[in-house]
Amino acid sequence: MTVSEDTKMTIDWYMFSIISTLIFIGEFSTDILVKFLAFFCKKSQLQNDLEREITDIKVKMDAISMVDEFAKYAKLQRKLNRLQQDFKVESKENKELFSSMKYITQFAADLFFNGICFYIIYSNLNTPLLHVNPQWFTPFNGVIGWPSDKAGDMGILFWYIVAKNVMKKIRSQVSREQNSTNSLLVRL
Numbered sequence: 364m365t366v367s368e369d370t371k372m373t374i375d376w377y378m379f380s381i382i383s384t385l386i387f388i389g390e391f392s393t394d395i396l397v398k399f400l401a402f403f404c405k406k407s408q409l410q411n412d413l414e415r416e417i418t419d420i421k422v423k424m425d426a427i428s429m430v431d432e433f434a435k436y437a438k439l440q441r442k443l444n445r446l447q448q449d450f451k452v453e454s455k456e457n458k459e460l461f462s463s464m465k466y467i468t469q470f471a472a473d474l475f476f477n478g479i480c481f482y483i484i485y486s487n488l489n490t491p492l493l494h495v496n497p498q499w500f501t502p503f504n505g506v507i508g509w510p511s512d513k514a515g516d517m518g519i520l521f522w523y524i525v526a527k528n529v530m531k532k533i534r535s536q537v538s539r540e541q542n543s544t545n546s547l548l549v550r551l
Contacts, residue, residue: 375493382522390534393469394534404464491508
């Protein structure tokens with residue numbers, strides 16, 4: 364029994380692996396870069412000092428009876444309120460800086476990886492990524508194989524779209540599970 368050329372499945376493993384790897388790295392690179400930025404955007408010395416002072420004042424306030432030493436307690440309360448307000452202002456500035464760096468980094472990573480993928484797609488647009496039995500894709504041969512005219516071909520652009528959407532779904536599921544785990548840990 365001979366196998367005809369139309370029923371034989373062939374795949375360009377090199378292009379398949381390059382596109383799949385770039386999509387995977389591109390989709391998860393933003394998470395890695397955010398963790399990397401968080402490592403470098405640590406609290407300033409002023410924030411650490413304010414946190415330490417706030418903790419010290421709270422300890423002193425716990426040791427003082429509010430009824431017996433009201434004046435001293437009120438003075439500490441005013442100082443605590445002022446320090447907490449200063450801490451909020453300082454942490455807000457730090458969060459704004461981190462947020463802007465995060466968006467710039469995410470944009471640059473997306474631009475870089477998608478740019479590489481589109482260059483590879485453009486330079487190999489007429490090369491089919493996969494060739495299978497034409498009957499497998501019968502009603503969708505034109506869409507799946509575009510720009511190739513040959514039935515049974517899967518174009519690199521179609522694979523990019525499919526793989527990108529699958530990676531987005533996986534990433535959203537992973538982040539959803541991480542958020543539910545984090546919220547569970549916070550409740551404990």
